[in-house]
Amino acid sequence: MARELLKGNVAIAEAAIRAGLTSYFGYPITPQTELLEYLSARMPEEGRAFVQAESELGAINMVYGAACTGARVMTSSSSPGISLMLEGLSYIAGTEVPMVLVDVMRGGPGLGNIAPAQSDYNQIVHGGGHGDYHVIALAPANVQEAIDMTVLAFDLAEKYRSIAVVLIDGSLGQMMEPAELPPFKPLATQFPEWAVRGAEGGRERRFLSSIYLSPPEEEKANLRMLRRWKDVEANEIRYKEYFMEDAKYVVTGFGSSGRVALSAVRAARAEGIPVGLLRPITVSPFPYKVYEELSKKVDGMLVVEMNTGQMLEDVLKAAQGRTPVEFYGRVGGIVPLPDEILTEIHRLVEEKPAVGGHPRDRWMDRMIKMN
Structure with missing residues:
Protein backbone atom coordinates (compact mmCIF):
# COMPACT_ATOMS: atom_id res chain seq x y z
CA MET A 1 0.00 0.00 0.00
CA ALA A 2 1.14 3.55 -0.72
CA ARG A 3 2.07 5.99 1.98
CA GLU A 4 -0.24 8.95 2.70
CA LEU A 5 0.27 12.26 4.46
CA LEU A 6 -1.59 11.72 7.74
CA LYS A 7 -2.13 13.64 10.96
CA GLY A 8 -1.25 11.58 14.03
CA ASN A 9 -4.71 11.64 15.61
CA VAL A 10 -6.40 10.76 12.33
CA ALA A 11 -3.88 8.02 11.58
CA ILE A 12 -4.55 6.37 14.95
CA ALA A 13 -8.30 6.57 14.41
CA GLU A 14 -8.17 4.97 10.97
CA ALA A 15 -5.68 2.34 12.19
CA ALA A 16 -8.12 1.41 14.96
CA ILE A 17 -10.94 0.94 12.45
CA ARG A 18 -8.74 -1.28 10.30
CA ALA A 19 -7.66 -3.23 13.38
CA GLY A 20 -11.29 -4.21 13.95
CA LEU A 21 -12.58 -1.54 16.33
CA THR A 22 -16.33 -2.08 16.69
CA SER A 23 -17.24 0.34 19.50
CA TYR A 24 -15.85 3.76 20.41
CA PHE A 25 -16.98 5.96 23.30
CA GLY A 26 -15.31 9.29 24.05
CA TYR A 27 -15.51 12.95 24.90
CA PRO A 28 -13.72 15.85 23.14
CA ILE A 29 -10.60 17.37 24.68
CA THR A 30 -7.66 19.13 23.01
CA PRO A 31 -5.19 17.97 21.65
CA GLN A 32 -7.06 14.68 21.06
CA THR A 33 -10.34 15.93 19.57
CA GLU A 34 -9.54 15.20 15.90
CA LEU A 35 -9.39 11.51 16.74
CA LEU A 36 -12.94 11.54 18.10
CA GLU A 37 -14.16 13.83 15.31
CA TYR A 38 -12.76 11.52 12.63
CA LEU A 39 -14.35 8.44 14.20
CA SER A 40 -17.71 10.22 14.48
CA ALA A 41 -17.91 10.07 10.69
CA ARG A 42 -16.02 6.87 9.90
CA MET A 43 -17.57 4.51 12.46
CA PRO A 44 -21.16 4.98 11.18
CA GLU A 45 -19.85 4.59 7.61
CA GLU A 46 -18.55 1.16 8.61
CA GLY A 47 -21.75 0.26 10.47
CA ARG A 48 -20.03 0.39 13.84
CA ALA A 49 -20.88 2.04 17.17
CA PHE A 50 -19.76 5.61 17.95
CA VAL A 51 -21.02 7.51 21.00
CA GLN A 52 -19.90 10.93 22.19
CA ALA A 53 -20.65 10.56 25.88
CA GLU A 54 -21.71 13.32 28.25
CA SER A 55 -18.32 13.25 29.97
CA GLU A 56 -15.14 11.22 30.36
CA LEU A 57 -16.84 9.40 33.25
CA GLY A 58 -19.69 8.37 31.01
CA ALA A 59 -17.33 7.33 28.21
CA ILE A 60 -15.15 5.01 30.30
CA ASN A 61 -18.15 3.27 31.84
CA MET A 62 -19.63 2.71 28.39
CA VAL A 63 -16.28 1.23 27.40
CA TYR A 64 -16.48 -1.03 30.45
CA GLY A 65 -19.86 -2.40 29.43
CA ALA A 66 -18.82 -2.99 25.81
CA ALA A 67 -15.52 -4.60 26.86
CA CYS A 68 -17.45 -7.18 28.90
CA THR A 69 -19.07 -8.41 25.67
CA GLY A 70 -15.67 -9.18 24.10
CA ALA A 71 -16.02 -6.39 21.52
CA ARG A 72 -12.96 -4.53 20.26
CA VAL A 73 -13.52 -1.28 22.13
CA MET A 74 -11.54 1.95 22.51
CA THR A 75 -11.64 5.40 24.02
CA SER A 76 -9.27 8.34 23.79
CA SER A 77 -8.61 11.45 25.84
CA SER A 78 -5.94 13.81 27.12
CA SER A 79 -4.37 14.29 30.53
CA PRO A 80 -7.20 15.81 32.66
CA GLY A 81 -9.70 13.55 30.91
CA ILE A 82 -7.56 10.49 31.65
CA SER A 83 -7.54 11.50 35.32
CA LEU A 84 -11.34 11.41 35.31
CA MET A 85 -11.30 7.95 33.75
CA LEU A 86 -9.00 6.35 36.32
CA GLU A 87 -11.71 4.84 38.50
CA GLY A 88 -13.32 3.21 35.48
CA LEU A 89 -9.93 1.97 34.26
CA SER A 90 -9.35 0.33 37.63
CA TYR A 91 -12.75 -1.41 37.37
CA ILE A 92 -11.89 -2.63 33.87
CA ALA A 93 -8.51 -3.92 35.06
CA GLY A 94 -10.14 -5.65 38.03
CA THR A 95 -12.72 -7.31 35.78
CA GLU A 96 -9.93 -8.55 33.48
CA VAL A 97 -11.47 -7.42 30.20
CA PRO A 98 -9.53 -5.98 27.24
CA MET A 99 -9.72 -2.42 25.95
CA VAL A 100 -7.53 0.13 24.18
CA LEU A 101 -6.95 3.66 25.49
CA VAL A 102 -5.27 6.44 23.51
CA ASP A 103 -3.76 9.16 25.69
CA VAL A 104 -2.67 12.33 23.85
CA MET A 105 -0.80 14.12 26.65
CA ARG A 106 -0.81 17.87 27.35
CA GLY A 107 0.69 20.23 29.93
CA GLY A 108 -0.34 19.98 33.57
CA PRO A 109 -1.06 19.64 36.45
CA GLY A 110 -4.66 20.80 36.70
CA LEU A 111 -6.16 22.01 33.45
CA GLY A 112 -2.67 23.12 32.46
CA ASN A 113 -2.67 24.00 28.78
CA ILE A 114 -3.17 22.35 25.41
CA ALA A 115 0.54 22.19 24.49
CA PRO A 116 2.42 18.84 24.21
CA ALA A 117 3.88 17.27 27.33
CA GLN A 118 4.65 13.85 28.82
CA SER A 119 3.01 14.53 32.15
CA ASP A 120 0.91 11.33 32.24
CA TYR A 121 3.78 8.85 32.53
CA ASN A 122 3.21 8.12 36.21
CA GLN A 123 -0.57 7.82 36.05
CA ILE A 124 -0.34 5.42 33.10
CA VAL A 125 2.82 3.43 33.84
CA HIS A 126 2.41 3.15 37.60
CA GLY A 127 -1.37 2.76 37.71
CA GLY A 128 -3.09 5.99 38.62
CA GLY A 129 -6.23 4.23 39.84
CA HIS A 130 -6.72 2.30 43.07
CA GLY A 131 -5.53 -1.27 43.55
CA ASP A 132 -2.74 -3.48 42.25
CA TYR A 133 -2.93 -3.52 38.46
CA HIS A 134 -0.76 -2.87 35.43
CA VAL A 135 -1.49 -1.68 31.91
CA ILE A 136 0.45 -2.31 28.73
CA ALA A 137 1.68 1.09 27.52
CA LEU A 138 3.20 1.65 24.07
CA ALA A 139 5.04 4.91 23.31
CA PRO A 140 5.42 5.63 19.57
CA ALA A 141 7.72 8.39 18.34
CA ASN A 142 6.31 9.00 14.85
CA VAL A 143 3.05 8.62 12.95
CA GLN A 144 3.96 5.27 11.40
CA GLU A 145 4.75 3.83 14.82
CA ALA A 146 1.50 5.25 16.15
CA ILE A 147 -0.39 3.35 13.44
CA ASP A 148 1.49 0.10 14.01
CA MET A 149 1.18 0.30 17.79
CA THR A 150 -2.54 1.00 17.64
CA VAL A 151 -3.02 -2.28 15.79
CA LEU A 152 -0.66 -4.03 18.22
CA ALA A 153 -2.52 -2.58 21.22
CA PHE A 154 -5.75 -4.38 20.27
CA ASP A 155 -3.93 -7.68 19.86
CA LEU A 156 -2.08 -7.35 23.18
CA ALA A 157 -5.20 -6.25 25.05
CA GLU A 158 -7.06 -9.36 23.91
CA LYS A 159 -4.13 -11.72 24.37
CA TYR A 160 -3.64 -10.72 28.01
CA ARG A 161 -7.19 -9.56 28.91
CA SER A 162 -5.60 -6.21 29.75
CA ILE A 163 -5.83 -2.48 29.18
CA ALA A 164 -3.45 -1.47 26.40
CA VAL A 165 -2.52 2.22 26.08
CA VAL A 166 -1.11 4.13 23.12
CA LEU A 167 0.75 6.94 24.88
CA ILE A 168 1.64 9.99 22.81
CA ASP A 169 1.95 13.73 23.36
CA GLY A 170 0.10 16.53 21.63
CA SER A 171 2.86 17.21 19.10
CA LEU A 172 2.61 13.69 17.69
CA GLY A 173 -1.19 13.87 17.70
CA GLN A 174 -1.12 17.10 15.69
CA MET A 175 1.82 16.56 13.31
CA MET A 176 1.48 15.26 9.76
CA GLU A 177 3.86 12.71 8.27
CA PRO A 178 3.87 10.21 5.39
CA ALA A 179 2.75 6.82 6.69
CA GLU A 180 1.23 3.56 5.48
CA LEU A 181 -2.08 2.34 6.83
CA PRO A 182 -2.63 -1.39 7.45
CA PRO A 183 -5.14 -3.55 5.57
CA PHE A 184 -8.57 -4.10 7.11
CA LYS A 185 -8.86 -6.99 9.53
CA PRO A 186 -12.10 -8.98 9.39
CA LEU A 187 -14.45 -8.27 12.28
CA ALA A 188 -14.70 -10.97 14.92
CA THR A 189 -17.55 -13.43 14.54
CA GLN A 190 -16.61 -15.59 17.52
CA PHE A 191 -16.06 -14.30 21.02
CA PRO A 192 -14.10 -15.55 24.03
CA GLU A 193 -15.64 -17.94 26.52
CA TRP A 194 -15.68 -15.31 29.28
CA ALA A 195 -17.64 -12.71 27.28
CA VAL A 196 -21.20 -11.84 28.33
CA ARG A 197 -23.30 -11.95 25.15
CA GLY A 198 -26.67 -13.22 26.28
CA ALA A 199 -27.88 -16.71 27.06
CA GLU A 200 -27.05 -18.24 23.68
CA GLY A 201 -28.11 -21.85 23.26
CA GLY A 202 -29.23 -22.22 26.85
CA ARG A 203 -25.64 -22.15 28.13
CA GLU A 204 -24.73 -21.45 31.73
CA ARG A 205 -25.01 -17.83 32.90
CA ARG A 206 -21.80 -15.77 32.70
CA PHE A 207 -21.00 -13.09 35.22
CA LEU A 208 -18.20 -10.47 35.19
CA SER A 209 -17.33 -8.18 38.08
CA SER A 210 -14.40 -6.51 39.82
CA ILE A 211 -15.81 -7.01 43.32
CA TYR A 212 -14.55 -9.80 45.58
CA LEU A 213 -16.01 -9.31 49.04
CA SER A 214 -14.05 -12.28 50.39
CA PRO A 215 -10.41 -11.22 51.02
CA PRO A 216 -9.05 -14.68 50.05
CA GLU A 217 -10.94 -14.44 46.74
CA GLU A 218 -9.62 -10.91 46.15
CA GLU A 219 -6.10 -12.12 46.83
CA LYS A 220 -6.60 -15.01 44.40
CA ALA A 221 -7.78 -12.55 41.72
CA ASN A 222 -4.82 -10.24 42.34
CA LEU A 223 -2.36 -13.12 42.05
CA ARG A 224 -4.04 -14.31 38.84
CA MET A 225 -3.62 -10.84 37.32
CA LEU A 226 -0.03 -10.68 38.53
CA ARG A 227 0.82 -14.04 36.92
CA ARG A 228 -0.60 -12.73 33.65
CA TRP A 229 1.48 -9.58 34.02
CA LYS A 230 4.63 -11.67 34.51
CA ASP A 231 3.88 -13.22 31.11
CA VAL A 232 3.63 -9.73 29.62
CA GLU A 233 7.00 -8.80 31.14
CA ALA A 234 8.57 -11.98 29.78
CA ASN A 235 7.25 -11.66 26.22
CA GLU A 236 6.29 -8.10 25.30
CA ILE A 237 9.12 -5.70 26.18
CA ARG A 238 10.07 -3.59 23.17
CA TYR A 239 12.69 -0.87 22.62
Whole structure:
Protein backbone atom coordinates (compact mmCIF):
# COMPACT_ATOMS: atom_id res chain seq x y z
CA MET A 1 0.00 0.00 0.00
CA ALA A 2 1.14 3.55 -0.72
CA ARG A 3 2.07 5.99 1.98
CA GLU A 4 -0.24 8.95 2.70
CA LEU A 5 0.27 12.26 4.46
CA LEU A 6 -1.59 11.72 7.74
CA LYS A 7 -2.13 13.64 10.96
CA GLY A 8 -1.25 11.58 14.03
CA ASN A 9 -4.71 11.64 15.61
CA VAL A 10 -6.40 10.76 12.33
CA ALA A 11 -3.88 8.02 11.58
CA ILE A 12 -4.55 6.37 14.95
CA ALA A 13 -8.30 6.57 14.41
CA GLU A 14 -8.17 4.97 10.97
CA ALA A 15 -5.68 2.34 12.19
CA ALA A 16 -8.12 1.41 14.96
CA ILE A 17 -10.94 0.94 12.45
CA ARG A 18 -8.74 -1.28 10.30
CA ALA A 19 -7.66 -3.23 13.38
CA GLY A 20 -11.29 -4.21 13.95
CA LEU A 21 -12.58 -1.54 16.33
CA THR A 22 -16.33 -2.08 16.69
CA SER A 23 -17.24 0.34 19.50
CA TYR A 24 -15.85 3.76 20.41
CA PHE A 25 -16.98 5.96 23.30
CA GLY A 26 -15.31 9.29 24.05
CA TYR A 27 -15.51 12.95 24.90
CA PRO A 28 -13.72 15.85 23.14
CA ILE A 29 -10.60 17.37 24.68
CA THR A 30 -7.66 19.13 23.01
CA PRO A 31 -5.19 17.97 21.65
CA GLN A 32 -7.06 14.68 21.06
CA THR A 33 -10.34 15.93 19.57
CA GLU A 34 -9.54 15.20 15.90
CA LEU A 35 -9.39 11.51 16.74
CA LEU A 36 -12.94 11.54 18.10
CA GLU A 37 -14.16 13.83 15.31
CA TYR A 38 -12.76 11.52 12.63
CA LEU A 39 -14.35 8.44 14.20
CA SER A 40 -17.71 10.22 14.48
CA ALA A 41 -17.91 10.07 10.69
CA ARG A 42 -16.02 6.87 9.90
CA MET A 43 -17.57 4.51 12.46
CA PRO A 44 -21.16 4.98 11.18
CA GLU A 45 -19.85 4.59 7.61
CA GLU A 46 -18.55 1.16 8.61
CA GLY A 47 -21.75 0.26 10.47
CA ARG A 48 -20.03 0.39 13.84
CA ALA A 49 -20.88 2.04 17.17
CA PHE A 50 -19.76 5.61 17.95
CA VAL A 51 -21.02 7.51 21.00
CA GLN A 52 -19.90 10.93 22.19
CA ALA A 53 -20.65 10.56 25.88
CA GLU A 54 -21.71 13.32 28.25
CA SER A 55 -18.32 13.25 29.97
CA GLU A 56 -15.14 11.22 30.36
CA LEU A 57 -16.84 9.40 33.25
CA GLY A 58 -19.69 8.37 31.01
CA ALA A 59 -17.33 7.33 28.21
CA ILE A 60 -15.15 5.01 30.30
CA ASN A 61 -18.15 3.27 31.84
CA MET A 62 -19.63 2.71 28.39
CA VAL A 63 -16.28 1.23 27.40
CA TYR A 64 -16.48 -1.03 30.45
CA GLY A 65 -19.86 -2.40 29.43
CA ALA A 66 -18.82 -2.99 25.81
CA ALA A 67 -15.52 -4.60 26.86
CA CYS A 68 -17.45 -7.18 28.90
CA THR A 69 -19.07 -8.41 25.67
CA GLY A 70 -15.67 -9.18 24.10
CA ALA A 71 -16.02 -6.39 21.52
CA ARG A 72 -12.96 -4.53 20.26
CA VAL A 73 -13.52 -1.28 22.13
CA MET A 74 -11.54 1.95 22.51
CA THR A 75 -11.64 5.40 24.02
CA SER A 76 -9.27 8.34 23.79
CA SER A 77 -8.61 11.45 25.84
CA SER A 78 -5.94 13.81 27.12
CA SER A 79 -4.37 14.29 30.53
CA PRO A 80 -7.20 15.81 32.66
CA GLY A 81 -9.70 13.55 30.91
CA ILE A 82 -7.56 10.49 31.65
CA SER A 83 -7.54 11.50 35.32
CA LEU A 84 -11.34 11.41 35.31
CA MET A 85 -11.30 7.95 33.75
CA LEU A 86 -9.00 6.35 36.32
CA GLU A 87 -11.71 4.84 38.50
CA GLY A 88 -13.32 3.21 35.48
CA LEU A 89 -9.93 1.97 34.26
CA SER A 90 -9.35 0.33 37.63
CA TYR A 91 -12.75 -1.41 37.37
CA ILE A 92 -11.89 -2.63 33.87
CA ALA A 93 -8.51 -3.92 35.06
CA GLY A 94 -10.14 -5.65 38.03
CA THR A 95 -12.72 -7.31 35.78
CA GLU A 96 -9.93 -8.55 33.48
CA VAL A 97 -11.47 -7.42 30.20
CA PRO A 98 -9.53 -5.98 27.24
CA MET A 99 -9.72 -2.42 25.95
CA VAL A 100 -7.53 0.13 24.18
CA LEU A 101 -6.95 3.66 25.49
CA VAL A 102 -5.27 6.44 23.51
CA ASP A 103 -3.76 9.16 25.69
CA VAL A 104 -2.67 12.33 23.85
CA MET A 105 -0.80 14.12 26.65
CA ARG A 106 -0.81 17.87 27.35
CA GLY A 107 0.69 20.23 29.93
CA GLY A 108 -0.34 19.98 33.57
CA PRO A 109 -1.06 19.64 36.45
CA GLY A 110 -4.66 20.80 36.70
CA LEU A 111 -6.16 22.01 33.45
CA GLY A 112 -2.67 23.12 32.46
CA ASN A 113 -2.67 24.00 28.78
CA ILE A 114 -3.17 22.35 25.41
CA ALA A 115 0.54 22.19 24.49
CA PRO A 116 2.42 18.84 24.21
CA ALA A 117 3.88 17.27 27.33
CA GLN A 118 4.65 13.85 28.82
CA SER A 119 3.01 14.53 32.15
CA ASP A 120 0.91 11.33 32.24
CA TYR A 121 3.78 8.85 32.53
CA ASN A 122 3.21 8.12 36.21
CA GLN A 123 -0.57 7.82 36.05
CA ILE A 124 -0.34 5.42 33.10
CA VAL A 125 2.82 3.43 33.84
CA HIS A 126 2.41 3.15 37.60
CA GLY A 127 -1.37 2.76 37.71
CA GLY A 128 -3.09 5.99 38.62
CA GLY A 129 -6.23 4.23 39.84
CA HIS A 130 -6.72 2.30 43.07
CA GLY A 131 -5.53 -1.27 43.55
CA ASP A 132 -2.74 -3.48 42.25
CA TYR A 133 -2.93 -3.52 38.46
CA HIS A 134 -0.76 -2.87 35.43
CA VAL A 135 -1.49 -1.68 31.91
CA ILE A 136 0.45 -2.31 28.73
CA ALA A 137 1.68 1.09 27.52
CA LEU A 138 3.20 1.65 24.07
CA ALA A 139 5.04 4.91 23.31
CA PRO A 140 5.42 5.63 19.57
CA ALA A 141 7.72 8.39 18.34
CA ASN A 142 6.31 9.00 14.85
CA VAL A 143 3.05 8.62 12.95
CA GLN A 144 3.96 5.27 11.40
CA GLU A 145 4.75 3.83 14.82
CA ALA A 146 1.50 5.25 16.15
CA ILE A 147 -0.39 3.35 13.44
CA ASP A 148 1.49 0.10 14.01
CA MET A 149 1.18 0.30 17.79
CA THR A 150 -2.54 1.00 17.64
CA VAL A 151 -3.02 -2.28 15.79
CA LEU A 152 -0.66 -4.03 18.22
CA ALA A 153 -2.52 -2.58 21.22
CA PHE A 154 -5.75 -4.38 20.27
CA ASP A 155 -3.93 -7.68 19.86
CA LEU A 156 -2.08 -7.35 23.18
CA ALA A 157 -5.20 -6.25 25.05
CA GLU A 158 -7.06 -9.36 23.91
CA LYS A 159 -4.13 -11.72 24.37
CA TYR A 160 -3.64 -10.72 28.01
CA ARG A 161 -7.19 -9.56 28.91
CA SER A 162 -5.60 -6.21 29.75
CA ILE A 163 -5.83 -2.48 29.18
CA ALA A 164 -3.45 -1.47 26.40
CA VAL A 165 -2.52 2.22 26.08
CA VAL A 166 -1.11 4.13 23.12
CA LEU A 167 0.75 6.94 24.88
CA ILE A 168 1.64 9.99 22.81
CA ASP A 169 1.95 13.73 23.36
CA GLY A 170 0.10 16.53 21.63
CA SER A 171 2.86 17.21 19.10
CA LEU A 172 2.61 13.69 17.69
CA GLY A 173 -1.19 13.87 17.70
CA GLN A 174 -1.12 17.10 15.69
CA MET A 175 1.82 16.56 13.31
CA MET A 176 1.48 15.26 9.76
CA GLU A 177 3.86 12.71 8.27
CA PRO A 178 3.87 10.21 5.39
CA ALA A 179 2.75 6.82 6.69
CA GLU A 180 1.23 3.56 5.48
CA LEU A 181 -2.08 2.34 6.83
CA PRO A 182 -2.63 -1.39 7.45
CA PRO A 183 -5.14 -3.55 5.57
CA PHE A 184 -8.57 -4.10 7.11
CA LYS A 185 -8.86 -6.99 9.53
CA PRO A 186 -12.10 -8.98 9.39
CA LEU A 187 -14.45 -8.27 12.28
CA ALA A 188 -14.70 -10.97 14.92
CA THR A 189 -17.55 -13.43 14.54
CA GLN A 190 -16.61 -15.59 17.52
CA PHE A 191 -16.06 -14.30 21.02
CA PRO A 192 -14.10 -15.55 24.03
CA GLU A 193 -15.64 -17.94 26.52
CA TRP A 194 -15.68 -15.31 29.28
CA ALA A 195 -17.64 -12.71 27.28
CA VAL A 196 -21.20 -11.84 28.33
CA ARG A 197 -23.30 -11.95 25.15
CA GLY A 198 -26.67 -13.22 26.28
CA ALA A 199 -27.88 -16.71 27.06
CA GLU A 200 -27.05 -18.24 23.68
CA GLY A 201 -28.11 -21.85 23.26
CA GLY A 202 -29.23 -22.22 26.85
CA ARG A 203 -25.64 -22.15 28.13
CA GLU A 204 -24.73 -21.45 31.73
CA ARG A 205 -25.01 -17.83 32.90
CA ARG A 206 -21.80 -15.77 32.70
CA PHE A 207 -21.00 -13.09 35.22
CA LEU A 208 -18.20 -10.47 35.19
CA SER A 209 -17.33 -8.18 38.08
CA SER A 210 -14.40 -6.51 39.82
CA ILE A 211 -15.81 -7.01 43.32
CA TYR A 212 -14.55 -9.80 45.58
CA LEU A 213 -16.01 -9.31 49.04
CA SER A 214 -14.05 -12.28 50.39
CA PRO A 215 -10.41 -11.22 51.02
CA PRO A 216 -9.05 -14.68 50.05
CA GLU A 217 -10.94 -14.44 46.74
CA GLU A 218 -9.62 -10.91 46.15
CA GLU A 219 -6.10 -12.12 46.83
CA LYS A 220 -6.60 -15.01 44.40
CA ALA A 221 -7.78 -12.55 41.72
CA ASN A 222 -4.82 -10.24 42.34
CA LEU A 223 -2.36 -13.12 42.05
CA ARG A 224 -4.04 -14.31 38.84
CA MET A 225 -3.62 -10.84 37.32
CA LEU A 226 -0.03 -10.68 38.53
CA ARG A 227 0.82 -14.04 36.92
CA ARG A 228 -0.60 -12.73 33.65
CA TRP A 229 1.48 -9.58 34.02
CA LYS A 230 4.63 -11.67 34.51
CA ASP A 231 3.88 -13.22 31.11
CA VAL A 232 3.63 -9.73 29.62
CA GLU A 233 7.00 -8.80 31.14
CA ALA A 234 8.57 -11.98 29.78
CA ASN A 235 7.25 -11.66 26.22
CA GLU A 236 6.29 -8.10 25.30
CA ILE A 237 9.12 -5.70 26.18
CA ARG A 238 10.07 -3.59 23.17
CA TYR A 239 12.69 -0.87 22.62
CA LYS A 240 14.89 0.63 19.92
CA GLU A 241 18.64 1.25 19.99
CA TYR A 242 20.63 3.70 17.88
CA PHE A 243 24.46 3.89 17.69
CA MET A 244 24.77 1.62 20.70
CA GLU A 245 27.48 -0.73 19.40
CA ASP A 246 30.39 1.32 20.78
CA ALA A 247 28.53 3.83 22.96
CA LYS A 248 30.21 4.97 26.17
CA TYR A 249 27.32 7.31 26.97
CA VAL A 250 23.59 6.72 26.56
CA VAL A 251 20.77 9.20 26.00
CA THR A 252 17.29 7.85 26.67
CA GLY A 253 13.77 9.18 26.26
CA PHE A 254 10.36 7.89 25.18
CA GLY A 255 8.08 9.12 22.43
CA SER A 256 8.79 12.62 21.14
CA SER A 257 11.60 13.17 23.64
CA GLY A 258 13.42 10.15 22.26
CA ARG A 259 12.80 11.34 18.72
CA VAL A 260 14.27 14.80 19.39
CA ALA A 261 17.13 13.24 21.35
CA LEU A 262 18.10 11.15 18.31
CA SER A 263 18.88 14.35 16.38
CA ALA A 264 21.14 15.47 19.25
CA VAL A 265 22.84 12.07 19.35
CA ARG A 266 23.54 12.23 15.62
CA ALA A 267 25.05 15.71 16.07
CA ALA A 268 27.20 14.45 18.97
CA ARG A 269 28.34 11.49 16.86
CA ALA A 270 29.39 13.91 14.12
CA GLU A 271 31.63 15.56 16.75
CA GLY A 272 33.20 12.21 17.60
CA ILE A 273 31.38 11.67 20.92
CA PRO A 274 30.66 7.94 21.46
CA VAL A 275 27.03 8.33 22.45
CA GLY A 276 23.98 6.20 21.63
CA LEU A 277 20.23 6.35 22.14
CA LEU A 278 17.95 3.87 23.87
CA ARG A 279 14.25 4.57 23.23
CA PRO A 280 11.77 2.38 25.14
CA ILE A 281 8.71 1.40 23.13
CA THR A 282 6.96 -0.34 26.02
CA VAL A 283 7.15 2.02 28.96
CA SER A 284 4.96 -0.53 30.74
CA PRO A 285 6.37 -3.11 31.11
CA PHE A 286 9.52 -1.04 31.45
CA PRO A 287 12.76 -2.60 30.09
CA TYR A 288 14.52 -2.58 33.47
CA LYS A 289 16.97 -5.36 32.59
CA VAL A 290 18.13 -3.52 29.47
CA TYR A 291 18.98 -0.43 31.52
CA GLU A 292 20.51 -2.56 34.25
CA GLU A 293 22.93 -4.20 31.81
CA LEU A 294 23.77 -0.87 30.17
CA SER A 295 24.55 0.68 33.56
CA LYS A 296 27.33 -1.88 33.99
CA LYS A 297 29.00 -0.90 30.71
CA VAL A 298 28.62 2.84 30.06
CA ASP A 299 30.21 5.93 31.61
CA GLY A 300 26.95 7.83 32.03
CA MET A 301 23.28 8.17 31.06
CA LEU A 302 21.16 11.20 30.19
CA VAL A 303 17.38 10.94 30.58
CA VAL A 304 15.35 13.38 28.45
CA GLU A 305 11.64 13.95 29.10
CA MET A 306 8.88 16.51 28.68
CA ASN A 307 8.09 16.43 32.41
CA THR A 308 9.98 16.83 35.69
CA GLY A 309 11.55 13.39 35.60
CA GLN A 310 8.94 10.64 35.79
CA MET A 311 10.65 7.97 33.66
CA LEU A 312 13.87 9.11 35.34
CA GLU A 313 12.83 7.26 38.50
CA ASP A 314 12.58 3.98 36.58
CA VAL A 315 16.00 4.50 35.01
CA LEU A 316 17.52 5.23 38.44
CA LYS A 317 15.88 2.10 39.81
CA ALA A 318 17.48 0.03 37.05
CA ALA A 319 20.90 1.69 37.20
CA GLN A 320 21.20 1.31 41.01
CA GLY A 321 24.08 3.75 41.25
CA ARG A 322 26.38 1.82 38.92
CA THR A 323 26.83 4.77 36.54
CA PRO A 324 26.11 8.52 36.71
CA VAL A 325 22.58 9.42 35.57
CA GLU A 326 21.73 12.98 34.55
CA PHE A 327 18.38 14.50 33.58
CA TYR A 328 17.13 17.14 31.19
CA GLY A 329 13.45 18.01 31.03
CA ARG A 330 11.19 20.71 29.63
CA VAL A 331 7.82 21.21 31.26
CA GLY A 332 4.59 23.16 30.81
CA GLY A 333 4.17 22.16 27.18
CA ILE A 334 7.66 23.08 25.92
CA VAL A 335 9.35 20.58 23.58
CA PRO A 336 13.15 20.32 24.06
CA LEU A 337 15.33 21.28 21.11
CA PRO A 338 18.17 19.12 19.76
CA ASP A 339 20.72 21.85 20.57
CA GLU A 340 19.60 21.87 24.21
CA ILE A 341 20.07 18.11 24.48
CA LEU A 342 23.44 18.34 22.72
CA THR A 343 24.55 20.84 25.39
CA GLU A 344 23.51 18.33 28.06
CA ILE A 345 25.48 15.57 26.31
CA HIS A 346 28.55 17.82 26.42
CA ARG A 347 27.92 18.42 30.13
CA LEU A 348 27.70 14.70 30.80
CA VAL A 349 30.90 13.94 28.90
CA GLU A 350 33.00 16.90 30.05
CA GLU A 351 31.94 17.31 33.69
CA LYS A 352 31.76 13.59 34.41
CA PRO A 353 29.30 13.96 37.31
CA ALA A 354 29.78 11.60 40.23
CA VAL A 355 27.23 9.01 41.22
CA GLY A 356 25.10 10.35 44.06
CA GLY A 357 22.58 13.07 44.79
CA HIS A 358 19.44 13.28 42.68
CA PRO A 359 19.73 14.33 39.03
CA ARG A 360 16.43 16.22 39.29
CA ASP A 361 17.95 18.53 41.91
CA ARG A 362 20.90 19.36 39.65
CA TRP A 363 18.55 19.97 36.72
CA MET A 364 16.32 22.22 38.83
CA ASP A 365 19.28 24.35 39.89
CA ARG A 366 20.23 24.91 36.25
CA MET A 367 16.63 25.66 35.19
CA ILE A 368 16.14 28.17 38.01
CA LYS A 369 19.26 30.03 36.90
CA MET A 370 18.01 30.05 33.30
CA ASN A 371 14.60 31.45 34.32
